[in-house]
Structure formats: structure tokens, C-alpha cells
Amino acid sequence: MAFKRFVEVGRLCIISYGEHADKICVIVDIQDQGHVVIDATADSGVPRTVINVKRLKLTDVVVKLPRACKTSVVRKALEAQQAVQRFRETAWGQKVEKQRVRARLTDFDRFRVMVARKRRSQLIKHELGRLRSETKTSAS
Structure with missing residues (x-):
């Protein structure tokens, strides 16, 4: 199987390590x-910065962007392309959300x-x- 997640402009990523993990x-x-230079949505709180590729997990979602565009354009x-929503609908996005919810549980919630x-x-x-007993009675 060929590798499909290339480091390219417009690729949606998850920061795996550091302050904005x-x-x-x-x-x-x-x-x-x-x-690479990364940027993010306003609600995520990640500033435009240079980051090592090893600190990123590349997703399947790609946004059409011009190279080195401004934060407002990003x-x-x-x-417009609903990139974050598309990621959240994937199995990986749902798993991440589930992990966040589980991490916020209190002791009573876990109970x-x-x-x-x-x-x-x-x-x-x-x-x-009950189903086993029904099949035994119907078989005999």
C-alpha cells in the first residue's frame, strides 16, 4: 500500500507533543x-509558528491553500471547506473526541x-x- 499522507501545504495535522499537544x-x-510553518483556527489557540515535522501527525484532510498565505486566509x-468538521467525522477524529471526553470524567462519572x-x-x-433456551426448546 502506497503512502498517501505527504507533507504538503494545506495538510491538516495534529500536534503530537509540546505546549499545544x-x-x-x-x-x-x-x-x-x-x-514547516503551521497555523490554526482562532479557537484552538495555536499561533502561527515553525514546528518540526516529527511533532506532527498528518491527517487525510487537505485544504486548498496558496503557499505562505496570511492567517486570515487560512x-x-x-x-469555507469545513476541514475541521471533516476531520471530526472520521474514525480518528471521533476517537480523539472520545479520549478528550473520557479524560475530563470525574471519579463519580467513572463510577x-x-x-x-x-x-x-x-x-x-x-x-x-433466553435465546439459547428458546432454540433448545424449538429444536426438541
């Missing part, structure tokens, strides 16, 4: 073999999740037992 950004310009393009999982498991086990 787990935030979404977009590549605006490529400086050299190992560094933000308009992200809004409630545990009780709900036990209850669900109990209901499934009960229903499977």
Missing part, C-alpha cells in the same frame, strides 16, 4: 526537510460508567441465555 493545525509553508479557507457497563453486560447475558 493534541490541537489541530494546518501546514502553511514548508521551510526545509524537517520544519482561517477563511478552513471555515457511573462502570455501573452502566455492568448493567449492559448483565442484560446481554440475560438475553443470550
Whole structure:
């Protein structure tokens, strides 16, 4: 299988490490073999900066952008092409959101999740037992 996620202008990325870890950004310009200029949406709080490529996780979403464009152009393009929403609809985006929600749970919330999982498991086990007994009675 060929590699499809290339470092290119307009590629949506997730910062994997550092002060702005787990935030979404977009590549605006490529400086050299190992560094790129990134920019992000206003709500993410990531400033336009140079970052090492090793600190980025490249996503499948690409935004059509001119090279080295202004922050205002980047933000308009992200809004117009709904890039962040497209990423959040992917399996990876949903997984990231799920991890964020789980990380914000309090001790009591974790307890409630545990009780709900036990209850669900109990209901499934009960229903499977009922179905097994029905198949045994209908087979004989």
C-alpha cells in the first residue's frame, strides 16, 4: 500500500507533543526537510509558528491553500471547506473526541460508567441465555 499522507501545504495535522499537544493545525509553508510553518483556527489557540515535522501527525484532510498565505486566509479557507468538521467525522477524529471526553470524567462519572457497563453486560447475558433456551426448546 502506497503512502498517501505527504507533507504538503494545506495538510491538516495534529500536534503530537509540546505546549499545544493534541490541537489541530494546518501546514502553511514548508521551510526545509524537517520544519514547516503551521497555523490554526482562532479557537484552538495555536499561533502561527515553525514546528518540526516529527511533532506532527498528518491527517487525510487537505485544504486548498496558496503557499505562505496570511492567517486570515487560512482561517477563511478552513471555515469555507469545513476541514475541521471533516476531520471530526472520521474514525480518528471521533476517537480523539472520545479520549478528550473520557479524560475530563470525574471519579463519580467513572463510577457511573462502570455501573452502566455492568448493567449492559448483565442484560446481554440475560438475553443470550433466553435465546439459547428458546432454540433448545424449538429444536426438541
